[in-house]
Structures are given as C-alpha cells and as structure tokens.
Amino acid sequence: MIQLKLAVHHLTKSKSQSLPFILSNLMWVTTTYIFLSMIYNTNIRENEYGAVANYVLKLGLIFVILIAALSTFYAERLLSKQRTQELGLYSMLGLTKNNLRQIIFLENSLFYIICTIIGGILGITFSKLAFMSLKALFGAASLHQTFTLIPLVYVAVIFAVIFLMIILFDFWRLRKVNPINLWAKATKPEAEPKSHTLLAIMGMIVLALGYYVSVTVKPTGAAFGQFILAIMLVVVGSYLVFVTASISLLKALRKNQSYYYKPNHFISVSNMLYRMKQNGAGLASISLLCTSILVALIASVSLVAGQKNLINLWSPRDVQIVAKAPLSTSAKQGINELADKHQVTMSDPQTVTVTTPVMGVLKGNQFKAQFNTKTESTFSSLDLQQYNRIQHTHYHLRSNEILVYAPGTNYSQQTLNVRGNRYQVKKQVQSFRGSFVYGHVIYKPIFVVAANQKIARQINPQPNVYAQGFNTRGTKRHQKQFASEVQRFLKIDPSNFTSKYVMGDLLKAMFGSLLFMGILISIVMVCATTMIIYYKQVSEGYADKHNYQIMSKVGLSNKETKKAIRSQVLTVFMLPIIGAVLNLGFALPAIKSVLSLFSMYDLKILLTVSFVTIGVLIISYLLIYLATTNIYRRIVEKN
Amino acid sequence: MSLLNLKHIKKVFSEGNESEVQALKDVSFSVEKGDYVAIMGESGAGKSTLLNIIATLDQPTSGEIRLNGVELSHLSENEASKFRREHLGFVFQSFNLLDTFNNRDNIYLPLVLSKKSHQFMENKLAPLSQTLGIENLLERQPSEISGGQKQRVAIARALITDPSLLLADEPTGALDSNNTEKILSVFERINEKGQTILMVTHSAQAASYAQRTLFIKDGKIYNELYRGDQSRSQYLQKIIDSLTALESNGEVR
Numbered sequence: 001m002i003q004l005k006l007a008v009h010h011l012t013k014s015k016s017q018s019l020p021f022i023l024s025n026l027m028w029v030t031t032t033y034i035f036l037s038m039i040y041n042t043n044i045r046e047n048e049y050g051a052v053a054n055y056v057l058k059l060g061l062i063f064v065i066l067i068a069a070l071s072t073f074y075a076e077r078l079l080s081k082q083r084t085q086e087l088g089l090y091s092m093l094g095l096t097k098n099n100l101r102q103i104i105f106l107e108n109s110l111f112y113i114i115c116t117i118i119g120g121i122l123g124i125t126f127s128k129l130a131f132m133s134l135k136a137l138f139g140a141a142s143l144h145q146t147f148t149l150i151p152l153v154y155v156a157v158i159f160a161v162i163f164l165m166i167i168l169f170d171f172w173r174l175r176k177v178n179p180i181n182l183w184a185k186a187t188k189p190e191a192e193p194k195s196h197t198l199l200a201i202m203g204m205i206v207l208a209l210g211y212y213v214s215v216t217v218k219p220t221g222a223a224f225g226q227f228i229l230a231i232m233l234v235v236v237g238s239y240l241v242f243v244t245a246s247i248s249l250l251k252a253l254r255k256n257q258s259y260y261y262k263p264n265h266f267i268s269v270s271n272m273l274y275r276m277k278q279n280g281a282g283l284a285s286i287s288l289l290c291t292s293i294l295v296a297l298i299a300s301v302s303l304v305a306g307q308k309n310l311i312n313l314w315s316p317r318d319v320q321i322v323a324k325a326p327l328s329t330s331a332k333q334g335i336n337e338l339a340d341k342h343q344v345t346m347s348d349p350q351t352v353t354v355t356t357p358v359m360g361v362l363k364g365n366q367f368k369a370q371f372n373t374k375t376e377s378t379f380s381s382l383d384l385q386q387y388n389r390i391q392h393t394h395y396h397l398r399s400n401e402i403l404v405y406a407p408g409t410n411y412s413q414q415t416l417n418v419r420g421n422r423y424q425v426k427k428q429v430q431s432f433r434g435s436f437v438y439g440h441v442i443y444k445p446i447f448v449v450a451a452n453q454k455i456a457r458q459i460n461p462q463p464n465v466y467a468q469g470f471n472t473r474g475t476k477r478h479q480k481q482f483a484s485e486v487q488r489f490l491k492i493d494p495s496n497f498t499s500k501y502v503m504g505d506l507l508k509a510m511f512g513s514l515l516f517m518g519i520l521i522s523i524v525m526v527c528a529t530t531m532i533i534y535y536k537q538v539s540e541g542y543a544d545k546h547n548y549q550i551m552s553k554v555g556l557s558n559k560e561t562k563k564a565i566r567s568q569v570l571t572v573f574m575l576p577i578i579g580a581v582l583n584l585g586f587a588l589p590a591i592k593s594v595l596s597l598f599s600m601y602d603l604k605i606l607l608t609v610s611f612v613t614i615g616v617l618i619i620s621y622l623l624i625y626l627a628t629t630n631i632y633r634r635i636v637e638k639n
Numbered sequence: 640m641s642l643l644n645l646k647h648i649k650k651v652f653s654e655g656n657e658s659e660v661q662a663l664k665d666v667s668f669s670v671e672k673g674d675y676v677a678i679m680g681e682s683g684a685g686k687s688t689l690l691n692i693i694a695t696l697d698q699p700t701s702g703e704i705r706l707n708g709v710e711l712s713h714l715s716e717n718e719a720s721k722f723r724r725e726h727l728g729f730v731f732q733s734f735n736l737l738d739t740f741n742n743r744d745n746i747y748l749p750l751v752l753s754k755k756s757h758q759f760m761e762n763k764l765a766p767l768s769q770t771l772g773i774e775n776l777l778e779r780q781p782s783e784i785s786g787g788q789k790q791r792v793a794i795a796r797a798l799i800t801d802p803s804l805l806l807a808d809e810p811t812g813a814l815d816s817n818n819t820e821k822i823l824s825v826f827e828r829i830n831e832k833g834q835t836i837l838m839v840t841h842s843a844q845a846a847s848y849a850q851r852t853l854f855i856k857d858g859k860i861y862n863e864l865y866r867g868d869q870s871r872s873q874y875l876q877k878i879i880d881s882l883t884a885l886e887s888n889g890e891v892r
Contacts, residue, residue, distance in 0.1 A: 257757040266744070266751045274739040550735040553696065554749050554796070555724025557717040 003099055006090065007106035010083075017538075021075055022114060024531045028068035029119025029155060030126055034520065035061040036151035037127040038513075042144070060517055067289070069162050071528050074285065075535050076166055080173070087174070097174065104170045112163040116156055123155070130516070195251060196244045203240025210234035210586075217590040218376060227590045234583060238288055243280030246575070250276060263560055267551070268568035271544060282536050283576050286529055290580035290621070291587070293525040294613055298584075299591055300518025301609045303511045306595075306602050310507065313407065313445075314437045315498035317350060317469025319483055322438065322496040326351065326466050334489050342482040344474035351469075352390065352434035354382040356462035359443060362406075365413035367446075377409070378438055379418075381448045381456040390434045395449075400424050402459070403449035405432040408596065416448070418459050423450075436467050439495040444596065469498075476501060530624050537569070537628040541635030548636045558637070565633055573625045577618060584610070641669035642803060642835055643693065648702035650688050650858075662688040663699070664858035670804070670837060675830040677846035678839045679882065680855035686839045687808070689855065693837065694727060694806055695719040707803050724749055728797030732809035734789040736781035736796075743777040746795045753800070763799050771795050771825060787818030794825060798834070805829075807838040811845050823848045843882060847875035854885055861885060 011018050039057050087100050095103075124147075131145050210233030217226045250273040254260050260269060272279060314320075321327065327335075339346055357378035360369040367379055384397050395403060402423045404411050416423050429449070437445055450456040472479050483499030490497075548561055556564070592606060650663040662685045670676055680686050691697035692704060695711055696719075704711045707726060714722060729735075736745045743764070744751075750760045768774045771791045776784055781792065790810060797805055807826070811819040819842075827848050830836050838849060846852045848871070854862040862881055866874045 261747065261751050261755075261757050261760070263752050263754065266748075270737075270739040270744065547737050547739060550737060551748065551752075552720070553694070553723070553729055553731075553735070555720050555722075555727075555752055557720030559717055560720070560752065 003102040004106055007103050007110060010086065010103075010107060011110060018111075020531065020534060022111060024075065024527070025068075025072060025111065025115040025159075026119045026122065027527050028064070028072070029115050029159060030122045031064055031520065032061070032068065032158060033120060033123025033151055033155045034127045034130055035064060036154050037123070037145075038131075038517075040150045040154075041127070041146055041148055042131070057513075057517060060521055063292070064521070065158060067525070067528055069165070070285070071532060072162060073166065073169070074282070074532060076169075080170070084173075100174060101171055104174070105167055108163050108167045108170070112159060116159055119159075120152055120155060123151075130520070195248050197248070199240055200244035200248055203237050203244055205237075206233055207237025207241055210237050214586050214590040217593040218374070227594055230587075230590055234291075234586075235288055238579065238583070239281065239284045242284035242287065242575075242579070243276075246280050246283065247273065247276045263556075264564050264567040267564040268571060271540075271547070271568055272571065275540065275543070279536075279572065282532060283572065283579075285532055287576035287579035287583070289525045289529045289532070290576060290617060291583040293522045293529075293617060294580060294584045294610070295587055295591060296518040296521045296525070297613045298606070298610050299595065300511070300515040301613070302591075302595055302602075302606050304515045305605045305609060307504075307507050307511050309602055309605075311498075311500050311503050313435070314440060314503065315467075315469060315500070316433050316436060317348065318471045318479070318500045319486065320436060320467055320469035320498040321486075321490065321492060322436070322465055322467045322498075323492070324463065324465060327468055331490060335486055338482055338485050338489060339472075342474065342478045342485070344472045344478050344482045346470045346472055349468070349470040350390070350434065352382070352436070352467040353386060353464050354380045354434075354447065354467070355456060355460040356380065356465045357438040357445065358460060358462060359441070362409065362411070362446065365415050366417045375443060377406075377444045377446050378441060379446045379448070379460060380438070380462075381450055381459040382434075383453045383456050384449055384451055386434075387432070387449045391429075391431065395426070397426060397449070397451040398424075399451050399455060401426045401451065404428045405435060405447040405449070406444070407435065408444045409446070418448075419461075421458065423448075423459070434467065436469075436498070438465070440498070442596070480505070526620065529621075533573075533624055533628050534631070536572070537632040538635065541632040545636050545638075561637065562633065565629060565636065569625065569629045569632060573621070577621055580617075581614060584614070642672045642674070642707065643670040643837070644703070644705045645669065645693075646703040648689070648692065648699045648704060650685075650692065650697070651700045654700065661858055663692075666702075666855075666858070666860055668853060668860060668863075670835065672803075672835055673830075673833055674851060675826070675836045675849045676838070677849035677852040678837070678855060679841070679843075679846055679852055679878070680861075681886070684855045685858045686855055690806060690808055690837075690839050693804075694729065695723055724753055724800065726803045728800060728802035728805040730790070730793050730797050730805065730807040730810045732812040734781070734786070734793045734813070736789055736793060738780065738782055741778055741780050742773070742784070742792045745781060745792060746777075746799055748796060749800050760799075764795070767795050767798055770828070785818075786814050787821055790814065790818070790822050791825065794822075794829075798829065803835065805834055805836045807836065807840075809840055810838065811840070811842060819844070843875060843878045846878050847871050852878055852881075854881055856885055 035057060039054060039061065087103070090103070091097070091100060128145075210230050213226060213233060214230035217230065250269055253265070253269050254273065259265055335346075338344075357380035358369045359371045359375045359377070360367055360379055361374055361376050362379075369379070384395060384403075387393070387403065388395060397403070400423055402416060402425060404416065404425055404427075406428065411425070411428050414425055416425055432447055435445060435447060448456075448459055450459055472482065474482070480499070480501040483502050487494070487497045487499070487502075548556070552558075552561065588606070588610065592603065595606065646667050648663055648666040649661075652658075652660045652662055666685075666689060678686055678689065688697065692699050692711075693706070695714060698712050698714075702712070709722065709726075711719075711722070723729075736742070737748070740748070746764060746767075747760050750763065764777075768777060771794060773788065773791050773795060776788055776792060781789055784792070794810075810826070811822055814822060823845055826836060826838070830850075836849070838845065840846055847866075850866045852864045852866075853860055854864075862885070864874075864877055864881060869877070
C-alpha cells in the first residue's frame with residue numbers, strides 16, 4: 001500500500017522533526033499514566049488526608065492533559081509547513097485528496113501507536129519507581145500500590161482523542177487549499193501583523209483583573225475556587241497581552257529610529273515582528289509554563305519545609321488531648337499504665353484552659369463570629385494568670401485591657417471590638433506556648449488574654465476546653481504505638497487528639513505526595529517549555545536561514561550574525577521569564593492564602609523557597625537558551 | 640592602476656578527490672574604473688565561480704585577485720564581510736529582498752550594518768530613489784510589488800553604499816522583456832554617471848548594453864569583445880556571432 005509506505009517514509013526520513021514530536025508525546029503519555037496510576041492504583045484516596053491529595057492529583061491530571069493537547073497542537077502546527085509542501089508534491093504527482101487523507105491518518109496513527117505502547121511501558125516502569133522513591137523518601141508506610149488496567153485504558157482513550165483532533169484539524173486544513181496553493185504555501189511570505197489596540201487593552205484589563213483576584217484571595221474555604229478563577233483570567237490575559245502588546249511594542253521600537261537602525265536591533269526587531277502572531281502565543285505559553293513551574297514548586301516545597309511548624313502549631317506538646325473536662329484520675333492512671341507498657345517516659349505535663357474557640361472573621365478591629373466561606377480564624381480567650389504562668393511573664397492588665405496572640409496575622413489595631421464591647425490592646429504578644437489549633441481546622445488561631453476569667457468569658461462566652469499535653473521519651477516506634485493506644489483507650493476522635501509522631505507520619509505522606517506531584521508537574525513543565533522553545537528555534541531557524549544568507553552576501557559577517565541571533569533569541573527568552581516572575585509576584589498572596597488552608601503561615605519560608613526556585617528556574621532556562629541558540633545558529637549558518 | 644585585477648585565477652573543487660572539478664583553469668583580466676563589463680558563457684562554464692570569487696564569497700585555489708589594491712584571496716571571513724559591505728554592491732537574479740523588511744529598510748540594510756546614522760541614510764536614499772523611480776514604493780513590502788520594481792529596489796540597495804564595483808548576477812533573468820529593458824537602461828544610466836559594473840549574464844541582449852564582453856568557456860576566457868563606437872544592434876550581432884562560434888567550438892579571429 002503506497003499510502004502506508006509514504007507515511008512510514010515521512011516518519012523515518014524527517015527524523016529531526018518526527019523524533020522530537022514522538023519524544024515529547026512519549027513524555028506526555030508517561031506523565032499522564034503516572035498521574036492516573038497514582039489516582040487509581042494506590043490507596044492514597046483511602047486515608048483521610050489523602051482525599052485532599054487525590055483532589056489535587058486530579059487537578060494536576062487535568063492540567064497535564066490540557067498542556068499536552070495544546071503543546072502537541074503547537075508542535076504539529078509548526079511542523080505542518082514543511083509537511084504541507086510534501087503533501088502538495090504528492091498531490092501534483094497524482095494522489096487524490098482521499099489518498100492524502102489516508103496518508104495523514106496513517107502517519108498520525110503510527111505516531112499514536114508508537115507513543116501509547118512505549119509510553120505505557122515507560123509509565124508502568126516509572127510509576128513503580130516513582131512510588132518506591134515516594135515511599136522511601138517520606139516513609140509513607142501506609143501507602144501501597146496495586147496494578148490495574150484502568151490507567152492504561154484511560155491513557156489510550158485520552159491520547160486517541162488528542163490524535164483524532166489533530167487528524168481532523170489536518171483534514172480541515174487540507175480541504176481549504178487546492179494542490180497549487182498547497183505547493184506554494186511554504187514559500188508564501190506572511191503579511192505583517194496588524195496592531196489590535198482594542199484587544200491589547202482588553203488583555204491588560206483581563207490580566208489586571210486576574211492579578212486583582214489573586215492578590216485579594218483570603219485564606220478561607222473559597223480560596224481554592226478564587227485561585228483557579230485568577231489562574232484562568234491570567235491565562236487568557238497573558239495570551240492576549242503577549243499576542244497584541246508584543247506587536248505594538250515592536251512597532252513602537254521600529255518607529256524609534258535611533259534604536260531601530262542598529263545592526264542587532266534592525267534584524268531582530270523586524271524578524272520578530274514578522275512572525276509575531278505565532279511568537280506571541282508561543283511566548284505566552286512559555287511564560288505560563290514557567291509560572292506554573294514556579295507555583296507548583298513553591299507551594300509544595302513550602303509545605304514540606306513548613307511541615308514541622310505546622311505540627312508545633314497544632315500542639316505545643318508531643319501528645320495533646322483536647323476535652324471538655326480535665327482528665328479523670330482513672331484516665332490518668334490508664335495513660336501511666338500504657339506508658340509503662342510501651343517503655344515511654346512522660347514529662348512536662350501542661351494543661352491550658354481556654355474558652356471553646358469560635359470561627360469567625362477579624363475585620364479591622366472587629367471580630368465577628370461566622371462560619372461560611374469567609375471564615376478565616378478561630379477565636380478564643382483565657383485569663384492572664386494562666387498566661388503569665390505558662391510564659392513566666394508578669395503582665396498586668398486592667399479590666400478593659402487585653403493581650404492578643406494571633407500567629408500569621410499582623411494585628412496592629414489599638415483596640416478590639418467583640419460582642420459589643422471595646423477592649424484596649426495592651427500588646428500583640430509574639431509567643432504563647434499553650435497555643436493549639438482546635439479540631440485541626442484550617443483557620444488561624446487567635447487567643448485573647450484578659451485580666452480574669454470573668455472578662456475572658458465576657459469576650460467569648462463558650463464553655464471551657466482543656467488542652468492537656470505532655471512530652472514523651474522513648475524509641476520512635478514505642479512513642480507512636482503509645483500515642484495510638486492512648487487515643488484508642490480514651491476514645492477521643494482524631495481531631496481532638498494530637499500526637500507529633502502519628503501526625504508527623506500522616507503529614508509526611510500527604511505533603512510528600514504533594515511535593516512529589518509538584519516536582520513531577522515541574523519536570524513535565526520544564527520538558528514542555530524546552531520542547532516549545534526547541535520547536536520555535538528550529539522552525540524559525542529554517543525560516544530565517546534564507547534571510548541570513550542574503551544578509552551575509554550583502555556584508556553581514558559571521559560575528560555580526562552571532563550577535564544578531566543572540567540579541568533576537570535573548571529578547572524572545574527574556575520576555576516570558578519577566579512575565580513569569582511578574583505573574584508569580586501577583587500569585588504569591590494567593591499561594592500564601594491557599595497554603596494557609598494547610599495551616600502554613602510562614603512567610604519567610606515561602607519567600608526563601610520562592611527566591612531559590614526562581615534562581616534555579618532562571619539558570620536552567622539560560623542553559624536551555626544556550627543550547628537552542630546553538631541549534632538555531634547551526635541551522636542558519638548551514639549551507 | 641586598474642580597479643579590479645585578476646591574475647591566473649584557478650579554482651578547483653574537491654581537490655584530490657575522484658570528483659575533482661576544475662571550475663576555473665586560468666583566468667586573467669582587469670577592469671578599469673568606470674567600465675561596464677559583461678561576462679557570458681554557458682552554464683557550467685565557471686561564470687558563477689568567477690563571480691563568487693570577485694564577490695569574496697569564495698576564494699581561489701591559486702592566483703591573485705586585487706580590488707582597489709586589496710588582495711582578496713587572503714581575507715578572513717569577517718574581513719571579507721566588511722569588504723563586501725564597503726566596496727561591493729550586489730544585484731541578484733532572484734532579487735533577494737528580505738520579506739521581513741519594507742522596501743526602505745531593505746535598501747538601508749547595508750548602511751545599517753555599517754552603523755550609519757539615520758540622517759545619513761535618508762540623505763543617501765533621496766537622490767537614489769529618484770534616479771530609480773521608486774519613491775512611491777519605499778513604504779511597501781517586497782511581497783507587494785512586481786519583479787521589475789523589486790529589482791529596482793535591489794539596485795538601490797546595491798548602490799546606496801557607493802560601491803567601487805557593482806556585481807550583477809543575471810539581473811534580468813527573472814524579468815519579462817519590458818522590465819528587462821528598463822533595468823538595463825538603469826544600468827546604462829548609472830554607468831554613465833561613473834559606476835563600474837560587472838555583470839554575469841546569459842542574455843546577448845543584456846550584454847549588448849555593456850562596453851565590453853568577456854566569454855568564458857571551460858574555465859578560461861575564450862574571447863573578448865569591445866563595443867567601441869558600434870551601435871547597440873551592431874554590437875549585439877557581434878555578440879550573437881561570438882556565442883554561436885563558442886557553441887560550435889569554432890575559433891573566432
């Protein structure tokens with residue numbers, strides 16, 4: 001069958017183009033499989049925190065599939081120019097359109113079959129490896145993996161749909177042109193792009209709106225949804241701005257005669273302007289991919305880095321029991337017996353008595369109790385005597401004076417209004433060793449210290465709760481067993497019982513898998529970015545080759561060619577990274593709020609991680625830049 | 640001293656290989672300032688090789704070539720680029736205008752590469768665009784104008800640096816007869832103003848506009864004609880006779 005022969009011929013002949021295409025698709029198939037297998041082939045979703053992780057995994061999966069589809073289309077479109085010419089030749093040699101369609105179908109089917117089979121095998125191998133490293137790294141002993149066919153089936157279906165869409169797209173393009181146009185298309189010059197002022201303004205408005213939403217995200221239950229809205233606005237805005245604003249910018253640069261008529265700028269500005277329609281979309285994609293790398297890495301690394309803080313925030317002692325009454329003598333007796341049994345010694349017992357925390361919002365100097373998507377904090381009160389005892393301090397308070405302890409919130413108000421009374425804030429204290437998170441909720445705790453019990457009750461009339469904790473010593477295994485047995489013995493539900501060792505394991509598993517995902521997504525994004533840049537450079541190299549040859553005849557030396565290429569490629573490279581850093585700057589408040597949902601309020605960790613991640617990204621980005629510039633130069637200078 | 644001087648130029652491709660080709664065997668001639676020289680010959684006679692060597696795009700295997708007293712065969716690649724920019728102007732068969740620039744910027748290209756000021760470029764372009772009749776084309780893209788117009792823009796690009804020597808490679812090869820005549824009369828006009836031109840061509844008609852025609856065959860100069868005081872049609876007849884003799888391997892005396 002001639003069609004099959006031609007399809008295979010195309011695949012094997014143009015290796016420099018079909019090989020990266022296959023490789024990138026292999027990568028997409030593999031990653032999708034890993035995600036699916038994490039979702040369906042593990043027991044992650046069975047444990048209580050895993051449900052959140054599972055939800056995040058699914059979000060990640062959707063994101064990966066979207067990016068895979070988009071970048072596959074992008075690569076296809078860039079490569080199709082050369083393809084079209086070849087098909088035009090076949091058409092002139094007497095193949096009918098139906099024949100051409102068969103060739104296209106066969107080509108893409110071959111791509112599909114190769115990618116899914118090899119990708120599936122790679123996926124199975126890597127997911128095994130990934131799972132094992134996840135377990136080894138984070139000691140997630142309770143995780144295990146089974147093998148089912150579900151992920152494979154899903155992968156096959158998802159990529160069948162993507163390839164089918166590509167085939168239909170190719171058919172549609174084939175229908176539009178007759179053989180003569182087909183033949184001439186690769187050499188036909190593109191018209192200069194027009195400026196679209198309206199679209200540019202719209203893009204900036206959408207982008208600004210996205211930034212606004214992102215900056216105003218509050219650490220409430222609605223944070224996730226708001227963050228996703230911000231992401232969508234920024235995506236749309238970025239594309240519009242990059243496509244339109246870049247053209248306007250280049251045209252403005254061209255008008256500036258003293259800038260434009262310099263050898264480097266002259267060549268690079270006109271080259272970029274000439275191809276800005278594709279460039280804009282490509283640059284926007286690169287910028288967004290870089291942003292998502294930063295967001296994914298920063299969020300997950302911060303979580304893991306802040307994990308210790310989180311447990312300390314939940315409970316000041318190794319083991320803590322929160323109850324409506326002090327522990328009975330028999331309960332204490334039981335705990336002592338369990339400690340003996342597990343060779344654990346207990347020390348530093350501490351009981352903190354506070355009014356039962358209520359959920360609400362701190363607005364200005366006003367606290368309002370409410371429980372809905374706007375809820376940010378839990379609010380509770382205690383008397384000064386207790387605070388001074390725990391902190392070894394000697395504060396004195398008048399009846400209308402209070403101390404405020406609000407970790408993660410900078411409360412700079414002079415007064416605080418609660419339940420119709422106004423209190424003078426004597427000081428926002430930086431430390432309270434009895435602080436705990438009631439019910440392990442996602443809201444920030446606020447503790448108000450009042451002169452005595454009566455006023456404390458006036459501030460928050462809820463009944464008292466007793467947070468009773470102690471530290472333990474012994475082997476890690478013993479401490480863990482002891483803690484679990486104490487919980488079972490006292491029959492307390494997990495939200496009122498904190499054990500640093502049991503909790504630590506759970507959090508490790510959960511944040512570990514989030515970090516793992518963050519890294520996985522980042523790797524995928526780096527690969528996608530590299531791929532897009534590679535395709536851009538290669539296709540532009542071929543397009544610019546002729547131009548550089550002409551210029552070399554007119555008197556452009558090799559040295560100047562190198563300089564011009566560097567100037568052009570650098571501009572193309574710097575724009576997206578600037579966009580990405582800008583995006584990140586506006587995303588940080590939202591990330592901080594979303595992280596607060598995991599009780600992570602540590603801005604210092606967040607900023608440190610951000611700077612390190614940006615640094616790493618820029619360095620690896622520069623490496624990609626150097627490598628692709630060389631590819632570009634080789635293509636341009638090759639005769 | 641002559642403007643361009645070639646002495647025993649020899650060019651061998653894939654030397655020492657089985658596929659060794661002697662493109663130029665022994666070529667010597669000189670061009671005086673203000674000359675208008677046509678080089679004719681069949682495909683494969685070595686015309687393009689010769690032109691590439693004069694254009695510093697290629698270097699001879701042996702022999703000497705001097706332009707404005709500069710020995711071209713020893714230039715480094717970067718020196719060659721600079722030399723091309725400052726001393727040579729190019730007109731190609733396929734125009735070789737850049738689609739990424741409008742016509743004005745295409746013409747400015749060599750001056751921009753030489754880092755000339757914008758004011759300088761404008762002053763240069765004004766009289767030139769008038770001579771060539773392209774004032775109205777400057778803001779348009781090369782893809783929007785006809786072949787004859789493109790070639791005039793290309794000539795403007797070649798002349799804007801005031802080159803010592805204008806090299807033209809089949810400048811009328813892609814044009815219809817009407818445009819061919821227009822372009823050739825443009826060449827004639829600029830030659831009258833003192834521009835030295837060296838043109839490679841297939842066409843006897845094109846060569847008849849020149850003052851002097853060199854015939855190349857098998858890598859050697861085979862014959863040379865001067866127009867002198869002859870009319871163009873007389874000269875054209877002589878060129879055609881020479882070509883016929885060349886093709887039939889006959890001797891011309």
